[in-house]
Amino acid sequence: MADTAIELKGISKSFGAVHANRNIDLKITAGTIHGIIGENGAGKSTLMSILYGFYQADRGRIDVAGRKATINTPSDAIALGIGMVHQHFMLVENFSVLENVILGAEGEALLNTSIAKARSELERLERDYGLEVDPDAIIEDLPVGLQQRVEILKALYRGADILILDEPTGVLTPAEADHLFRILEQLKDEGKTIILITHKLREIMAITDNVSVMRQGTMVATRKTSETNVEELAELMVGRRVLLQVEKGEATPGDVLLSVKGLTVKDSRGVTMVDNLSLDVRAGEIVGIAGVAGNGQSQLLDAITGVQKAVSGTVTLDGEPVDLTGAADPADLRERGMAHVPEDRHHVGLVLPFEENENAMLGYHRQAKYLNGPFLNIEAIRADAREKIEKYDIRPPDCRLKTANFSGGNQQKIVLAREIEQDPKVLIVGQPTRGVDVGAIEFIHKRLIDMRDQGKAVLLVSVELDEIRSLSDRILVMFAGRVVGERGPEASESELGLLMAGVEEKEAAE
Template sequence: MDYVIEMLGIRKEFNGFVANDNITLQLAKGEIHALLGENGAGKSTLMNVLFGLYQPEAGEIKVNGKTVHITNPNIANELGIGMVHQHFMLVDTFTVTENIVLGNEPKKFGTVNMKQAEQKVRELSEQYGLAVDPTAKIADISVGMQQRVEILKTLYRGAEMLIFDEPTAVLTPQEIKELIQIMRALIKEGKSIILITHKLKEIMEVCERVTVIRKGKGIGTVNVSETNPNHLASLMVGRDVTFTTEKADAVPAQSVLEVRGLSVNDSRGVQAVRNLDLDVRAGEIVGICGVDGNGQTELIEAITGLRKVKGGTVMLNGKNITSFKPRKVTESGVAHIPQDRHKHGLVLDYPIGVNMVLQTYYQNPFSKAGIMNYKEVYKKANTLIEEFDVRTPSETTLARALSGGNQQKAIIGREVDRDPDLLIAAQPTRGLDVGAIEFIHRRLIEQRDNGKAVLLLSFELDEIMNVSDRIAVIYEGQIVAVVEPKETTEQELGLLMAGSKKGAGERV
């Protein structure tokens, strides 16, 4: 087999912590090769070594059969290696073209020839089926479009081997389908792809081989045609994983959350939630299901005090909390696992231990007369780190240094620990591996079984079907139907999400 990239016996350490321990990965020409592992297993570290962002302590890298020393990303680019990062490296205020050519601008008489650059971007986007508007500002385009810009950036620099780092973590189901088509088109054009992921469905659909790493060690490489999701999951986490969530039937009690006639505008002032009614009772999980952009984000933000309510009421345990400030909402008994853990869940440059008391830092014993008691903060943090299996070198490690799964576990630990009456979980497993997903689902069901009300927002239909006791379908800012998972199918939900009016007008 002809390998375009060989990483042989790679070892990478950080202050004595071994992130990659003797790992081997070989990418064949014209294949999509998956790199599979739990959050924090060392996948991104390994690819950052290949891309020249980190230098390995041991091991050898070969490109097209020749040993190379990749000491920075420019050398990686020269060797034909491009990386599409999980968190996009784009300048919001620049146009699509400006971002793509940044650092490699075509010049004419000493100045940047933007017309030529735009023409080149158009040609590339047509060649690879990556439709983008070269003149659009990054701030004005969707996440899926921004990812296309990242891919075009690598192609503009002549990449033959592309690394995709968790590319579907931030995409809607429709955008994921489009990305899979894009990857197939790239392979047809003679490119080779390493796909970092933990989504087994995607691996089975598009990859030929998969290299599995667990806790920094290489477990092996298998042919996708000779394996199945259960086998891959057990290789990844080192034990059998259940894909269906075991839970007893819900025993709902009194209403905890009552939303009546709620109307909310989006950031542009356009009405996003229209006269919406919703109930969530103690001892049940209600799933909000809909295509992204139908008002679910604005609904959650209105309930949690992050967005102003235009009309209607939000009641918690019979008390009107409409338009309360976020702190007052949380003090009333609401916990919130936010949709974007980086924007609204964590302060990335604070230690993870401090992040775990962000909702309570101003209370005893964490502060007195405005002075923080870090001994108590870190004592509490260590308790939660252990209870919620947050894998971190220490409680003083910066939040941004943790993997996505461990960041999410820290947020869930912080929110659940406050013993809320209502737990709002927005996209709680986005970008997480099967082991972390199983852990989080168990925690949500635990909250329900402890008599708490849980409101779950997810774009993953199997998650909604698996975890919810009732499903409220949202379309154009209204609940168009309320169904029970046992009495519906993903196909029926898909029709309702597209605007079918079955059950319209029902109150949740």
């Protein structure tokens, strides 16, 4: 039996009346990769924040390497050899790799000597673990995969033996994720202990030795990865059986309902984000846009839906032209049958401080059924909201509750109910299941397939490749603002992955 790196005993943490962690026991064996999986809000991040000293547990004890540890701040955790790679990188963008690595561990008042020492130390780490990064590169010039490597180097430089990675693959291409996993394997071989927090079952199966499942603040099970399977883990996470495979019949595409030609969009700094892009979406099909986040998908969605102006290009909606470079108004497009589930439901798709019923009509609030002249028809608005709550099983079923108090999945259902119930011709969907729990994902996917089967044109943008592959009838891969390839849903993950990484069409086809 190997040594225990970390043992948590009876950890509890509440925020007001909400128990984020309840009486959690967890034992992590040294020199293993231990996965922690659970839905959003299950308490994974809270637990890791306690371990890393961001929060203090209300009750319970933490043992590190067999000794009781007091972790009140991240520096305590670092001193105990615990390092953390955050989901959102904590790097100074305009500093070099070396400067970022020594930040907070400079050692002396004068930088010269410590920088020289750090450089040789960094080179040793890079050599030992295969983590090649140019020490003098500026962070903002590096791709995200390398930025993440810098985060790992930072932790190792501080002498971490135990590495916590919080949803590390969210921003990576499949190839980059594979590379990360190889690095993690190597770290494990060197005797490091790794805690991997994720909600992706596939990653757990691919790389971990042990896996612990959290649900609603409690630790429901710990398994050896080799002795469990995806179905069991999904059931443990949700607390009931889940359909992981999306069932759908053959698509029967009809007329082109949405046609985009030569669309170019620039961001506020004048950088071209969408570059002369063309695509068609037909009635009765789902067109998926795959790509690593930040390759212009957001700007594409914003331009098509009139939220952002385009520089040039034409769009036709059900045969009628839309003026995207001038006065395309989201309100006008809605009236013409374009519904939009935006990528960012917290800031765009919903107004979180609003009551649920106020969000259930957001964007459609000009419709006569919600109004009495200039006044809101409160009765009608609430009745309409209650109807949608019923139909979409939004919980808790209270249309007067503040939207911020709904879970991610239910918030997304509020948006989806609003957009789908308008019976649009074209549905534009961005990241429909980001931050949504497994149970709700199943529901949302079914709804999107339903829309397709009712003869709607659905344009789906997602960074979850699995989602794109299981829902789409055609897949367009976006890279650097352009569509670099089109594939059918049967395309392999590695083939799509190469396209997503910008490898030329011809090479990827080989």
